[in-house]
Amino acid sequence: MGLFERYLSVWVGLAIIVGIVAGSFMPGFFTVVSELEFAHVNIVIAVLIWLMIYPMMVQIDFSSLKDVGKKPKGLALTLVINWMIKPFTMAFLGWLFFKVLFADWVDPETATEYIAGMILLGVAPCTAMVFVWSQMTKGDANYTLVQVSINDIIMIFAFAPIAGLLLGVTDITVPWDTLVLSVVLYVLVPLLAGAITRKKLDKKGDLSRVDSFLAIMKPWSILGLLATVTLLFGFQADTILSKPEAIVLIAIPLLIQTYGIFAIAYWLAKRMKLPHNVAAPACMIGTSNFFELAVAVAISLFGLHSGAALATVVGVLVEVPVMLSLVWFANRTQHWFKPEQ
Numbered sequence: 001m002g003l004f005e006r007y008l009s010v011w012v013g014l015a016i017i018v019g020i021v022a023g024s025f026m027p028g029f030f031t032v033v034s035e036l037e038f039a040h041v042n043i044v045i046a047v048l049i050w051l052m053i054y055p056m057m058v059q060i061d062f063s064s065l066k067d068v069g070k071k072p073k074g075l076a077l078t079l080v081i082n083w084m085i086k087p088f089t090m091a092f093l094g095w096l097f098f099k100v101l102f103a104d105w106v107d108p109e110t111a112t113e114y115i116a117g118m119i120l121l122g123v124a125p126c127t128a129m130v131f132v133w134s135q136m137t138k139g140d141a142n143y144t145l146v147q148v149s150i151n152d153i154i155m156i157f158a159f160a161p162i163a164g165l166l167l168g169v170t171d172i173t174v175p176w177d178t179l180v181l182s183v184v185l186y187v188l189v190p191l192l193a194g195a196i197t198r199k200k201l202d203k204k205g206d207l208s209r210v211d212s213f214l215a216i217m218k219p220w221s222i223l224g225l226l227a228t229v230t231l232l233f234g235f236q237a238d239t240i241l242s243k244p245e246a247i248v249l250i251a252i253p254l255l256i257q258t259y260g261i262f263a264i265a266y267w268l269a270k271r272m273k274l275p276h277n278v279a280a281p282a283c284m285i286g287t288s289n290f291f292e293l294a295v296a297v298a299i300s301l302f303g304l305h306s307g308a309a310l311a312t313v314v315g316v317l318v319e320v321p322v323m324l325s326l327v328w329f330a331n332r333t334q335h336w337f338k339p340e341q
Helices: 008-025 027-034 043-059 062-067 072-101 108-122 129-136 141-169 176-201 208-235 237-242 245-271 276-287 291-302 307-332
Strands: none
Touching (some): 008 208, 008 237, 008 307, 043 176, 043 291, 072 108, 108 141, 108 245, 108 307, 129 307, 141 176, 141 276, 176 208, 237 245, 291 307
């Protein structure tokens, strides 16, 4: 695990501090950036999100789909958790905490936006960081690649309908044109661009050119993430300084969701008698989120200053330390599963 991935929470935390300070002392700059929009999409944020997503998509090798029939139980577990359980538990927890338990502490409009941000996180299964979690749990790398590839294909068709359904159920007006545009802009187009780039670089099975390209792009991907976080917290500096408890309130249901989903997936994996090198990464995929997509869609749907955008960024801060703790747990419980097949 690289220095950046290992200390992601630290870098994001520093970006948050820089954003809040900058937003307090340079509000004019953030106002100008927030006004650079086209079709409800902020151009600056869109460029930064692309810097994050594009290198991740280049990592995906769709030729691995020929192995989709191998170890089908692990793939079935991932798909059930990602698309039939996780989005709905996230929506329920958002409603439970912000409409019931925290109702006296958060105004109704802000609570609705927090729920929306949580839903967008829940409907976006992880793409890039899964490879890190899989490696740390000694997972089957090729099988992890198959799982990620299939999830990305499903996301093209399922993200907008499920997000729209859950946003509608929680009484949020769904701007379908913006939601579909976000999926095309942040999933379909980068996925195609990544596939084309990989095909041009990966000639005769030589992955050295792909690895070299990713090494060049990685600093730009890191820059995109940290700059996005800085801008988001800069836009919301006044709100955060006046209501710092908002971060804590958002983090509580996100923590419960993450640990809860992992517990369900891990229990199912054990009952299904999966080998550990399939079970561990399958559970990690089902637990973690494609937070880059969630952030981008939250901004497009609700705006840069929205509670939805804030909730998705808090998801970044919460996810990394929690996932590291789950990696530790998975490694310590390897003996619960049958030997590798």
